[in-house]
Amino acid sequence: MLEATNLMVFYENMLALNNVSISCRKNQIVGIFGANSAGKSTLMYTLSGIMEDIRKKEQMAGGERITVLGKINYLDQDITGIKPSQRARIGIVLCPERRRIFTESNVLENLRIGAYLATRAQAKETLEYIFRVFPALEKLKTRLGGFLSGGEQQMLAIGRALMAQPKILLLDEPLMGLSPLIQTILVRAIKEIRDETGISIIVTEQYARPVLPIVDYAFILENGAAVMEGTRDELLDNPDVRAAYFGV
Amino acid sequence: MEQRRKERIDRGVKVRSDSIYALMSWRELSYLTVPRLLLIIGMLILPLVVTSMYWQRVISIVCIYALLALSFDFLAHYTGLVSLGGAFFIGVGGYLTAIFNTTFGLPPLVSIPLATVFGAIICTVLLLPCLPLRGVYFAIVTLMYPLVFARIIEAMDILGGTDGIMGIDSFSNRWIEQYLVIIVVLLLLFGLRRLVNLDLGLIFRAVKDNDQAVRASGMSITNYKALAVLIASGMGCLGGACIVHIYMWTGLSLFALDFSILPIAATVIGGAGTLVGPVLGCLILVPISELLREFGTLRIVFYSIILVGFIVFRSEGIMVYGQRKYHQFERWIKV
Numbered sequence: 001m002l003e004a005t006n007l008m009v010f011y012e013n014m015l016a017l018n019n020v021s022i023s024c025r026k027n028q029i030v031g032i033f034g035a036n037s038a039g040k041s042t043l044m045y046t047l048s049g050i051m052e053d054i055r056k057k058e059q060m061a062g063g064e065r066i067t068v069l070g071k072i073n074y075l076d077q078d079i080t081g082i083k084p085s086q087r088a089r090i091g092i093v094l095c096p097e098r099r100r101i102f103t104e105s106n107v108l109e110n111l112r113i114g115a116y117l118a119t120r121a122q123a124k125e126t127l128e129y130i131f132r133v134f135p136a137l138e139k140l141k142t143r144l145g146g147f148l149s150g151g152e153q154q155m156l157a158i159g160r161a162l163m164a165q166p167k168i169l170l171l172d173e174p175l176m177g178l179s180p181l182i183q184t185i186l187v188r189a190i191k192e193i194r195d196e197t198g199i200s201i202i203v204t205e206q207y208a209r210p211v212l213p214i215v216d217y218a219f220i221l222e223n224g225a226a227v228m229e230g231t232r233d234e235l236l237d238n239p240d241v242r243a244a245y246f247g248v
Numbered sequence: 249m250e251q252r253r254k255e256r257i258d259r260g261v262k263v264r265s266d267s268i269y270a271l272m273s274w275r276e277l278s279y280l281t282v283p284r285l286l287l288i289i290g291m292l293i294l295p296l297v298v299t300s301m302y303w304q305r306v307i308s309i310v311c312i313y314a315l316l317a318l319s320f321d322f323l324a325h326y327t328g329l330v331s332l333g334g335a336f337f338i339g340v341g342g343y344l345t346a347i348f349n350t351t352f353g354l355p356p357l358v359s360i361p362l363a364t365v366f367g368a369i370i371c372t373v374l375l376l377p378c379l380p381l382r383g384v385y386f387a388i389v390t391l392m393y394p395l396v397f398a399r400i401i402e403a404m405d406i407l408g409g410t411d412g413i414m415g416i417d418s419f420s421n422r423w424i425e426q427y428l429v430i431i432v433v434l435l436l437l438f439g440l441r442r443l444v445n446l447d448l449g450l451i452f453r454a455v456k457d458n459d460q461a462v463r464a465s466g467m468s469i470t471n472y473k474a475l476a477v478l479i480a481s482g483m484g485c486l487g488g489a490c491i492v493h494i495y496m497w498t499g500l501s502l503f504a505l506d507f508s509i510l511p512i513a514a515t516v517i518g519g520a521g522t523l524v525g526p527v528l529g530c531l532i533l534v535p536i537s538e539l540l541r542e543f544g545t546l547r548i549v550f551y552s553i554i555l556v557g558f559i560v561f562r563s564e565g566i567m568v569y570g571q572r573k574y575h576q577f578e579r580w581i582k583v
Contacts, residue, residue, distance in 0.1 A: 008583060013255055062564025062572065067253045069583060 001026045001200050002047065002092070002168050007070035009042050009051065016042045018225040024168065024200050029190070029214055032204040033245045034221030040204040041097055043221070044172045047072065047202070048094035049084035089117060091167030095174065099157040103146030107137055110145050110156055114163030122165055130159040133189050151182035162193065171203040175210055183210045190214060208245040220245065251583040262575045283574070287524065288434055295426040304426060308494055310534045311429035315487035317511035317526030318436060319480035325521035326444050327476040328456030330383060333390030335507040337484020338491065339397055341367040345489035346413040346498040356417055360489040367485030372478045379473045394503040401500060412499025416492060429490050433527065436483055441523050452476055517558050519565025528566060
């Protein structure tokens with residue numbers, strides 16, 4: 001469904017992604033694991049097209065020059081250079097790192113903003129669906145985004161991304177800074193979303209253990225390069241990987 | 249398929265002069281000194297090259313605007329306070345020096361420093377209540393003060409009312425007048441560049457980036473903001489005091505909006521946050537504005553087109569672009 005081949009991203013002369021090829025099939029949850037500075041966020045930005053935006057802003061400000069090489073194919077269509085808004089339109093939606101919710105809008109408004117691309121009926125249906133997956137949000141409808149707890153904010157961010165009617169959802173570190181209990185709730189919700197809506201999901205995480213049970217296929221990034229890939233069991237068989245990312 | 253990408257690398261001499269100062273020859277020393285000397289010597293010989301009285305006066309005005317632009321750049325890009333108070337600073341400094349000169353009979357070389365110090369204190373005290381404000385709110389408040397002062401002077405008919413104060417002493421010699429402002433600009437430019445790299449400058453920048461973190465480190469951000477405003481308004485008042493003695497007249501036009509807006513345009517053109525950039529911006533914008541005077545009202549049109557062009561095609565600013573070209577080179581490499 002989504003296939004990136006030989007992605008290379010340079011921030012000025014620093015190589016952030018080195019020849020990374022990843023792919024995600026329909027209705028699959030793909031995990032991308034790596035330490036800080038391994039290139040996870042860069043990869044997500046590149047896939048979702050935000051990188052094009054960052055590149056343009058840096059260029060205007062005379063800052064770092066960002067070079068993106070490689071090819072991204074989505075549904076047999078080359079989407080390498082196209083704008084993030086266009087990519088969202090065709091179904092690639094990013095749920096960014098650190099949530100980036102609109103702190104001065106309330107929960108319902110946050111979700112409505114996400115529904116810009118949806119029809120009225122779709123929005124209504126998705127809204128109900130989100131409240132079913134995340135019952136906690138329903139009680140907080142009128143609370144301002146900035147006053148939510150970390151876990152609630154993350155639920156809201158995922159909900160907002162869902163409102164854009166994604167075909168493939170990119171979750172950038174959805175479990176960052178959350179308690180183990182909330183982590184399990186979120187992980188279960190992610191699996192539920194995949195099972196019920198058929199959306200493909202790419203999820204990045206530093207510590208793979210909480211999300212491991214739900215991923216079908218995983219890539220491991222190290223210093224910008226995809227050093228290993230495989231199904232859950234294949235990765236679990238590798239002792240180095242187990243020690244470094246799974247903590248077992 | 250062979251892919252290439254343009255690489256941007258620091259020049260070797262830049263790397264050496266940046267940290268370890270391993271400069272071996274006059275040629276390498278000149279790498280650092282020539283751009284600075286170019287500016288200093290260029291500014292100093294400018295009044296000698298330009299012979300007509302009219303253009304010499306323009307140079308003085310450039311310097312006044314350069315002071316304002318420096319103070320704007322310092323406040324906006326090193327302390328995070330976007331100030332539209334150029335007219336306010338100029339007005340306060342101008343009226344103060346006029347009072348010192350006419351009422352107390354002090355010569356210009358005494359009244360200017362006095363007006364600078366007292367003007368800075370007055371401006372800072374008046375701006376103190378709005379220091380907790382950030383962004384556009386601070387800008388609005390600083391924009392309101394000159395309007396308020398102009399109307400108070402007009403309505404209450406104090407300080408000469410609409411006629412302004414006349415009969416202010418000029419400088420004893422026109423070369424003193426020329427070189428005073430030029431040297432003041434150069435001193436303040438290099439002084440500020442030094443200041444923003446001191447510990448104090450670090451705190452200013454930290455206030456801009458994240459004031460909560462500065463508070464958490466046990467520093468009062470209001471104190472530091474007040475200090476920054478004191479420095480910046482002092483520069484503005486100095487400019488105002490000089491302009492009054494140059495024109496031998498002070499009036500409500502000192503509170504004109506030009507003094508607030510043009511420095512910002514100059515900062516955008518010259519390169520925000522470089523401190524040299526705004527001075528260069530003034531050196532470009534003010535003479536252009538004078539040259540276009542022949543076109544009458546169309547002047548504003550040309551002026552706007554130049555500004556828009558700069559913002560669209562070189563929004564980073566001349567100085568940022570120039571520094572990059574000077575310090576770095578580019579080459580194509582295979583990926």
